[in-house]
Structure formats: structure tokens, C-alpha cells
Amino acid sequence: MSRMSDRIFGLVVILVALAYIAGALQIQTSFLSDPVGSKTFPVIVASIAVLCGGIMIFRPDAEPDWPExxxxxxxxxxxxxxxxxxxxxxxxxxxxxxxxxxxxxxxxxxxxxxxxxxxxxxxxxxxxxxxxxxxxxxxxxxxxxxxx
Amino acid sequence: MDILANLQLGFSIAFSPWTLMLAVVGCFIGTIVGALPGLGPSNGVAIMIPLTFSMGLDATASLVLLTAIYYGAMYGGRISSILLNIPGDEPALMTTLDGYPMAKAGRAGDALVISGVASFVGAFLATIGLMLLAPLLSRIAYQFGPAEYFALYVLAFSTLGGISSNNQAKAAIASCFGLMIAMIGLDPNSGMPRLTGGNLHLMDGVDFLVAIVGLFAVSEVFFFIESHGKSGALGITLGKVTIPWAEIWTTRWTMLRSSFLGFIAGVLPGAGASLGSFMTYMMEKGIAGEKGGFGTGVAKGVAAPEAGNNAAAGGALVPMLTLGVPGSGTTAVLLAVLMTLNITPGPTLFSDRPDVVWGLIASLLIANFVLLAMNVPMVKVFVRILQVPPALLMPAVTMISFVGIYSLTGSYFDLILVVAFGVLGYVLRKMDVPTVPVIMGILLGNQMEKQLRDAMVLSEGDWTYLFSSGISVGLIIAAVLGFLAPMFLRRYMTKPQAISD
Known part of the structure; x- marks a missing residue:
């Protein structure tokens, strides 16, 4: 299958972002909290990364020329x-x-x-x-x- | 006249022998760094930052030195674009389109002089524009609350990919990576560590200087290893350099138009310099029409992108200084400089630290004249630099980067992070994922999150607060348009491909 690089990269992005979200959900909260908290922003950003990784899997670009x-x-x-x-x-x-x-x-x-x-x-x-x-x-x- | 009084303050700082010397030294180093094949303004300034800090200069002095290097690298970049067909960075690509054909036709000297003058005009007008526009914008910026700042950051990230990237998803991934890395470390509100994976070295977060040096400088070394330094051969000889007065005069309107357009492109947060040189080249190509011969080596084709590029470089300083949002890769690096110096860019910078701002502006004006003097009569000196073989240059760049970071942080862990960012930068660039958004994300991530959280504290958790003012709604709409527009425009505005031999 052609255009594998982008698909693999997209998959890696998704896995990294999911691991990141899992990590973010583990964040210890303290009694000093605000309405947003320390988890929300990381989770939002990583979710966008998951979405974009998906787009890369479904609409990959042409293969880059990898070195030998x-x-x-x-x-x-x-x-x-x-x-x-x-x-x-x-x-x-x-x-x-x-x-x-x-x-x-x-x-x-x-x-x-x-x-x-x-x-x-x-x-x-x-x-x-x-x-x-x-x-x-x-x-x-x-x-x-x-x-x- | 406020501006005149401020300028007087600026010049009183800039004309001190020490500052003047730093500006001249910076221009010289910058031109060399820019002229070196493969090194452009962003990676050039990147490797100079840690060194400057470990020398222990004060804020104004380091800022003057580094911005002089920045301006110098913008000038120097055209030398490798024209003679070697190797653009030092994205905006310089447009200069190769007509510069290299001119050089091949034996007119390398003319191309260098014309582009040097165009750089001067662009940068000079942009510095004037910066003087006029920045204080105005800083007054508007006073009305910005957390919601508006958050919207502004969203705008900056969504326009970052813009025309310079071929795939919006990839540009967005790069921004997300940067923001994700920025979150590592202590939570600013609660003071608890997060996303460090239990690693004590990561408690302070990832230093953006480490990321910049890795992504910009070390990844470049990997590219040279891949190409075995083949691209470094100088096939063009430079004869006697004369000044083609008549030809420069014919490009006067091109230079003025391009400076104006380039400046505006530079002011847009996120869009920056590559947009400036691209738009000016396309505009002049359109005005000249078929007969203009753009792409075959004409003076206007060199003058337009160089004036536009340098004007955009000056314009990019406007949002960087007044709002703290950089307009290009290199201004992102300069923002890193400010942040390391503990100078917070923003509207208060103009009232609290006028010595820094106006000293900087005055130094830029002086640097411009110094650079014109260096780059037109002395251009042959810098052309010699191109003959430094990559097998010597690239190890030197690596070692300078490492020593810079090491003497700044003294930690082996940061050096390993530099290598890791170098590998990441190599893979990202191979995959056509832009690296500038990663840097921007790391630089701005904490501020962006802080503004969001402050906004939510103000509104007691009501999300609609983010869209409650005209300014923030306008910025968000601009962000959405700025993100979507390139997808449709790309069909009509195909980027000219770099010419090959």
C-alpha cells in the first residue's frame, strides 16, 4: 500500500496523544482548584491531535523520500x-x-x-x-x- | 511629539559605544550565519541565544546583539539563496526563483547588490512602520482581557500553518505537539507536577531553548549527514561587483510596494515572513505580466521578495512586542530571548521598559545602515564563507549548540533532550510537518492555558464568556477563516517550486 508513512505517522500521533490523555487524567488535583483545572487544557489539545492523526490516516500525502x-x-x-x-x-x-x-x-x-x-x-x-x-x-x- | 522623544531615548542608548559595538558585531555574525548554507535566521539565532546568555550580558545588550544577528541573518540568507540556490529558511525560497537564474547568467554580483538594497529598503521602512504602529497597537492591547488573549493565541496557531504548509492537519499536529510539551512540568495554578512521568528532570518543564536548538540546529545536521554535504558546492563564481544604479532605479516602485505589503503580512500574528515574500513575489509577477519574465532572472524578481521578506521581519516584531505573539519562526525565537531575559512582551512593555523597546528600535535603524554598508561593498568577504566545507561547518554547529546549552543549564539531561528534539525535527521535516508551530506551542502554551483559566475564573466557569466581546469574536472568526482559507486558496495559489539544475 502506498502512502504508508503518513498513515503510520498518523497512528503514532493518535497513540501518543491517547497516552497523553491517559496521563493527563491521572494528574493529581489539589485543593486549590479553578473552574478549568489542570486536566482540561491538555486533554483538549491532545484530542485535537487525535483528530488530526485520524485525518492523516484517511487523507495521507505522497510518500517522502526516505534515505537508504x-x-x-x-x-x-x-x-x-x-x-x-x-x-x-x-x-x-x-x-x-x-x-x-x-x-x-x-x-x-x-x-x-x-x-x-x-x-x-x-x-x-x-x-x-x-x-x-x-x-x-x-x-x-x-x-x-x-x-x- | 512622543515618537521623537522616545527615539531620542532610544538613540541615547543605542549610540553608547558598547551597544554600537554589539550591533556591529551582531550584524557581522548574523550575515555570516545567514550566508552559511543550511543555516537561516531561526537556527542561526537559535544557536547564538545560549551563548549570549552565558556571556552574562544585560537585557538591552543581549536584545540588541541578538536582533542585530536576526537582521543580519535576513540579509545574509540571500547570499546562499542566490549563489547556491539553497534558501536558508522558508521566506528566502522566493529569492532563489530569480536570484539563482541571474547568478547562472553571470550576474551574481548584480543580484546580490539589488537584493541588498531591496533588503535595506524593506527593513528600513518596516522599522519606521514598527515605530508608528507598535505604540498604537499597544494602546489597543490594553483592552485585551484573558478571553481576548486566548482568542489571539487561537488565531496565531490557526494561521501558523497557512500558506507555508501543504497540509493543515500536519500544521495543527505540530501546534498540538508544542502545546502538549509545554504542559509538562509544574501546574502554574496548583503547583502540582503533571505529565512528567515521574522524571525529576522534567519537573521544571522542557526549556524552549533546548527545543529550539534541537529542532532547528541539530535536525539540520542530520539533513547534512543524509545528503553527505553534497549541496554545499559553489558552482558560481562572483566577478567584480559593481552597483547597477539604473537597474536599482527601475525597481523602486517594486521595492516600495513590496515593503508595504510585506510589512502588513508580517504584522498578522502567526502568518509572518514566508507569507510576506510569497505575496510580494506573486503580486509583482502579476503586475509585470507575461512580459516581465519572472522566474528567468529579472531584477524585480529579486527585489520584490527581498524587500517583502525583510519588511515582514520588521512587521513581525509589532505583534511580538505589543501582544507577545510572534509572527514568524524567527520572531518566535526572539520571543524566547525576551522570555529568558525576564522581559514580558505586551502593552506594558512600552510603558514599563521604554529603554528596552526604543533602544531596540534605534539599534535596528543603526543596524540597517551597518548592514547595507557590509552587504554591498563587502559582499565578497561573505561569499568566501560559502566555501567552508559542510564537513567542518556542521560539526562546529553541533558542538556550539551543545556547549551553549550545557553552559546555560549545566545538565546532561538537557543535552539528551537536544538530541531527542533533533531526531524529532528530522522526522517532522521529512514528513513535511512544519517545526515552527512546535516551538510556538512550547513558547506560548503556558500563557495560552493561563489565559483560558483566568477567563474561566472571571466568568465562574461560563464558557460563553470566551465569545462575549467584539474583539474576541472577531479574532475567533479570523482564526477559523485563517485556518480554512488556505485549503481552498491552495488550489489557486500554487507555490512556485524551487528550480533545479
């Missing part, structure tokens, strides 16, 4: 990389994680290993200098204890 499998894989790698970077930034300092993350991202965009490595290290050091020295942000270059 290899690209999806490299997108997934980038997402995992960025999540790992988020966790690493605090314990490992700025320079090392940034060099690795920037290098791999550069490689994903244009697969030239040497260029990517230089771009990663250059960006990491350059941005650190910019942020730390010119803009005066409080960044830590390396993890504590590494340099004594």
Missing part, C-alpha cells in the same frame, strides 16, 4: 554518538569528547578519515579557546586528576 539503509545507519550512529557525548561532557572534560564527536560527525558527512581527524581536533581546540578565552565560559578542558 546505509544513511539511516549513519544517522543512528550520529544519534548514539551525540547521546554518548552528552553523558561524557561532564566527567571527561571538553577537549577529548568534543574532538572525538566532531571528528566522527565530520566523517559521517564526508568520509575522509584524515580530514575528519584534523577537523575534530582543530574544532575541539579552536572552540575551547573561543569559549574559554574570548567568551569566558566555565568549561573544563580535561578531567580532574589527569594533569595532576
Amino acid at each position: 539503509m546505509r544513511t539511516v545507519l549513519s544517522l543512528a550512529v550520529s544519534v548514539v554518538l551525540l547521546v554518548a557525548y552528552s553523558y561524557a561532557l561532564k566527567p571527561l572534560g571538553f577537549i577529548l569528547p568534543t574532538a572525538i564527536a566532531a571528528g566522527i560527525l565530520s566523517y559521517q558527512i564526508s568520509p575522509r578519515p584524515a580530514y575528519a581527524a584534523i577537523a575534530g581536533i582543530g574544532l575541539s581546540v579552536g572552540l575551547f579557546a573561543l569559549f574559554k578565552m574570548i567568551l569566558g565560559l566555565g568549561l573544563v578542558a580535561f578531567p580532574k586528576g589527569l594533569l595532576g
Whole structure:
């Protein structure tokens, strides 16, 4: 069946919105309440989303051109990389994680290993200098204890 | 003369060496950001916000810096539209229609100069319009109660999709997503957590800066990974840049008409800049007729959308400053700036913080002249920027975004949210679901709910109160029409497709 993407997306929207409504109905109310309360507005908005999701299922648009499998894989790698970077930034300092993350991202965009490595290290050091020295942000270059 | 006295106040702030320097620096950075392929005003300003705040500037200074970046990015956006056929954002699409053919015909320099002058005329007239109209509108806005504000928000969301989206259901879904995300956190009335799923990090709600950076900047990086940066090649060389005086003179009426129409489109809440450049291009195409040669690379085809686009950018500041309802994606980002600075836009802004408003307006006037000077004689400097390879640029954008958010919130959880919003933005854009309404929803959601609840408290739960005043009924009718009209108009007003090689 063609035009599956919109139908699947519509279904996902409906499921998310229904879960949201279920969540909204669980909201604890306090003694300080007003005529509308804290449930009404979320429920109204999510109901509109359910309606629109239904419209997407019944009147889907043409299929978008999804990337091929290899690209999806490299997108997934980038997402995992960025999540790992988020966790690493605090314990490992700025320079090392940034060099690795920037290098791999550069490689994903244009697969030239040497260029990517230089771009990663250059960006990491350059941005650190910019942020730390010119803009005066409080960044830590390396993890504590590494340099004594 | 109120306006003159106010302007004097504004210029006394804007002409201080520090503010002046910030305006010039902002214009420069903005033009670079706008010129970079794939970065437009909204994602450009988005990645600059966290950085500006972590530098600890005061309210007026940050506002001047960021609006200068905003105006600069509007100017700079035309460079990548004309030379690379890559619009930095939705409104710039119209500039590619005649700009790119002109560049291919070897007239890139002329196209850049004409569009630069048109940008100046549009932005300059719009700033004047802003000065005249905003105080008037702020006086009307005093009559707005909760019911009227609620109706205004409904209007903003229903016209948001408008002409720029192809499917009203998708635009509405985007708005709902934004509003749904905005509800996460502590309930403003009862102080109880809701919809957090028990996650402590979500108690404060989702920071809109996190959403903006994710949806606008990180999703762009994913698009570059998908295309492997192929779109970044510069195939057009720019020769000596001369100023085509005669040709600029022939477009004078086009520029004036487009500035006027663009400004009006920008003032409409929600509709904004893309409507401005679209309407002006179509209007001029209609006036020129078949002989006009629109689409083949004519000066008027470049001047009209650029004047309209920049005038709309100025016009969009009117509802943003007086009512707190942004008229375009980038003004939504600017609203985020104001909210982070603890400045509440609205009618009281003009009476309580005249230094902010008029300092901003004076800075915009100055920024315009600076930008004209930067963008006509110095345009070759910025063209060099286009040669930065995406494999270097995009990692830099990512890292700057992450560091900005990290130094602002210091939380790894927010960085993960940035990635999540990046993925969401990628999927939404792939599905042709606009991302601007999501941002607007997150920004305005709490206010919208608050106005509804305040209205119901006033009326003791009587729903008809929402339709009890002429203003609110008018706004609701406009909202319904604004939502339905594009469905029928789309048949007659087909959007010109971007030209391909």
C-alpha cells in the first residue's frame, strides 16, 4: 500500500496523544482548584491531535523520500554518538569528547578519515579557546586528576 | 511629539559605544550565519541565544546583539539563496526563483547588490512602520482581557500553518505537539507536577531553548549527514561587483510596494515572513505580466521578495512586542530571548521598559545602515564563507549548540533532550510537518492555558464568556477563516517550486 508513512505517522500521533490523555487524567488535583483545572487544557489539545492523526490516516500525502539503509545507519550512529557525548561532557572534560564527536560527525558527512581527524581536533581546540578565552565560559578542558 | 522623544531615548542608548559595538558585531555574525548554507535566521539565532546568555550580558545588550544577528541573518540568507540556490529558511525560497537564474547568467554580483538594497529598503521602512504602529497597537492591547488573549493565541496557531504548509492537519499536529510539551512540568495554578512521568528532570518543564536548538540546529545536521554535504558546492563564481544604479532605479516602485505589503503580512500574528515574500513575489509577477519574465532572472524578481521578506521581519516584531505573539519562526525565537531575559512582551512593555523597546528600535535603524554598508561593498568577504566545507561547518554547529546549552543549564539531561528534539525535527521535516508551530506551542502554551483559566475564573466557569466581546469574536472568526482559507486558496495559489539544475 502506498502512502504508508503518513498513515503510520498518523497512528503514532493518535497513540501518543491517547497516552497523553491517559496521563493527563491521572494528574493529581489539589485543593486549590479553578473552574478549568489542570486536566482540561491538555486533554483538549491532545484530542485535537487525535483528530488530526485520524485525518492523516484517511487523507495521507505522497510518500517522502526516505534515505537508504546505509544513511539511516549513519544517522543512528550520529544519534548514539551525540547521546554518548552528552553523558561524557561532564566527567571527561571538553577537549577529548568534543574532538572525538566532531571528528566522527565530520566523517559521517564526508568520509575522509584524515580530514575528519584534523577537523575534530582543530574544532575541539579552536572552540575551547573561543569559549574559554574570548567568551569566558566555565568549561573544563580535561578531567580532574589527569594533569595532576 | 512622543515618537521623537522616545527615539531620542532610544538613540541615547543605542549610540553608547558598547551597544554600537554589539550591533556591529551582531550584524557581522548574523550575515555570516545567514550566508552559511543550511543555516537561516531561526537556527542561526537559535544557536547564538545560549551563548549570549552565558556571556552574562544585560537585557538591552543581549536584545540588541541578538536582533542585530536576526537582521543580519535576513540579509545574509540571500547570499546562499542566490549563489547556491539553497534558501536558508522558508521566506528566502522566493529569492532563489530569480536570484539563482541571474547568478547562472553571470550576474551574481548584480543580484546580490539589488537584493541588498531591496533588503535595506524593506527593513528600513518596516522599522519606521514598527515605530508608528507598535505604540498604537499597544494602546489597543490594553483592552485585551484573558478571553481576548486566548482568542489571539487561537488565531496565531490557526494561521501558523497557512500558506507555508501543504497540509493543515500536519500544521495543527505540530501546534498540538508544542502545546502538549509545554504542559509538562509544574501546574502554574496548583503547583502540582503533571505529565512528567515521574522524571525529576522534567519537573521544571522542557526549556524552549533546548527545543529550539534541537529542532532547528541539530535536525539540520542530520539533513547534512543524509545528503553527505553534497549541496554545499559553489558552482558560481562572483566577478567584480559593481552597483547597477539604473537597474536599482527601475525597481523602486517594486521595492516600495513590496515593503508595504510585506510589512502588513508580517504584522498578522502567526502568518509572518514566508507569507510576506510569497505575496510580494506573486503580486509583482502579476503586475509585470507575461512580459516581465519572472522566474528567468529579472531584477524585480529579486527585489520584490527581498524587500517583502525583510519588511515582514520588521512587521513581525509589532505583534511580538505589543501582544507577545510572534509572527514568524524567527520572531518566535526572539520571543524566547525576551522570555529568558525576564522581559514580558505586551502593552506594558512600552510603558514599563521604554529603554528596552526604543533602544531596540534605534539599534535596528543603526543596524540597517551597518548592514547595507557590509552587504554591498563587502559582499565578497561573505561569499568566501560559502566555501567552508559542510564537513567542518556542521560539526562546529553541533558542538556550539551543545556547549551553549550545557553552559546555560549545566545538565546532561538537557543535552539528551537536544538530541531527542533533533531526531524529532528530522522526522517532522521529512514528513513535511512544519517545526515552527512546535516551538510556538512550547513558547506560548503556558500563557495560552493561563489565559483560558483566568477567563474561566472571571466568568465562574461560563464558557460563553470566551465569545462575549467584539474583539474576541472577531479574532475567533479570523482564526477559523485563517485556518480554512488556505485549503481552498491552495488550489489557486500554487507555490512556485524551487528550480533545479
